Amino acid sequence: MYKNIIVTGGAGFIGSNFVHYVVNNHPGVHVTVLDKLTYAGNKANLAGLPEDRVKLVVGDICDVDLVDSLVKDADAIVHYAAESHNDNSLLDPTPFIQTNIVGTSVLINAARKYDVRFHHISTDEVYGDLPLREDLPGHGEGPGEKFTPESPYRPSSPYSSSKASSDLLVRAWVRSFGLQATISNCSNNYGPYQHIEKFIPRQITNILSGIRPKLYGTGKNVRDWIHTNDHSRAVWQILTKGKIGETYLIGADGEKNNKDVLELILQMMGQPADAYDQVKDRPGHDLRYAIDATKLRTELGWKPEFTDFETGLQHTIDWYTEHRDWWEAEKAAVEAKYARQGQ
Ligand code: NAD
Ligand code: DAU
Secondary structure: OOOOEEOOOOOOOOHHHHHHHHHHHHOOOEEEEEEOOOOOOOOOHEEEOOOOOOOEOOOOOOOOHHHHHHHHHOEEEEEOOOOOOHHHHHHHOOOHHHHHHHHHHHHHHHHOOOEEEEEEEEEEEHOOOOOOHHHHHOOOOOOOOOOOOOOOOOOOHHHHHHHHHHHHHHHHEEEEEEEEEEEEEOOOEOOOOOOOOOHHHHHHHHHHOOOOEEEEEEOOOOEEEEEEHHHHHHHHHHHHHOOOOEEEEEEOEEEEEEHHHHHHHHHHHHOOOOOEEEEOOOOOOOEEOOOOOOHHHHOOOOOOOOHHHHHHHHHHHHHHHHHHHHHHHHHHHHHHHHHOOOO
């Protein structure tokens, strides 16, 4: 259906997994990756992909002329590029405003100008957080006890508020200018190519480096984990079958608290379950995320393939164990930055 797609942020974690997914599953589609290669972008994430199917353009989504020159020849844009780490947004929100808000506005202006299909990748964090299951009358399954597309926007951090702003821009461009766009808000991804600043890869690579894992606060905070391959399949469904103007929530019923995830990683890597440090909590730390993906499942027929978290986690541990050259050079600097924050 779409022959030439632009994937912004395609050298980052989720974007590169999506590019691999498209190349492996949808012959005949050419992907142009537009990526600034910030600290989070890595050319190596696209290594081995055929040159006649994937072209990397190193550049900024805020560059109006560059974006215009690429969008005029495309028939769809899948927009992943963002500053993505909450902790960084607490240290300096400026690049989050620039890339996540201004960058998105540049892309949707170009998509409008050339009438190009646009899919906006967003996060469940735009909805703020939820009480823990044990504090809810329906124990997390009752009405309003998970995020739905109707949940009010209530972002907590500079990162999530910048993503919320970008969602609202896309919605306004759909309504006012007829932009051919959809939005998806996904929960926490895990899998290969995730930057080692993030929770799961940080703990795996800590253990592989002989550093004690670090848990923020008590670790009661709940994240709703989804394997990044399941996210990619959902995005393709929405891009090709989703209804213009609609928002789809993506999640795989993977709620777990951070302490349980960390103890599982330790156990799977042959360490004592208490071999970690509790460190300073994140300011404004969201308590619980949980996705109700009924709309995606019923309207578009999507369902996750990674239904067993332990299996997906084992693949992820194996990947970081086998790809030390992908992360090892950065490890000391990432940990030094956390240490300066008391984390
Ligand atoms: P990431 O930080 O791993 O990758 C972001 C990519 O964007 C990098 O390759 C980076 O170089 C690129 N980039 C940053 N600024 C840019 C700019 N100005 N111009 C061009 N490229 C730029 O992020 P990720 O975890 O892969 O997240 C990708 C998207 O998915 C983001 O929009 C994020 O909000 C969203 N998301 C992430 C998760 C998650 O769990 N990681 C969950 C839901 C939604
Ligand atoms: O929910 C989707 C979001 O998931 C995405 O929009 C973000 O881009 C992505 O980074 C992720 O945000 P989180 O803040 O949930 O992810 P992070 O990996 O930073 O942290 C996950 C949880 O683990 C969170 O509760 C904080 C905690 N944590 C994190 C780190 C880095 C720790 O306990 N220790 C750590 O060392």
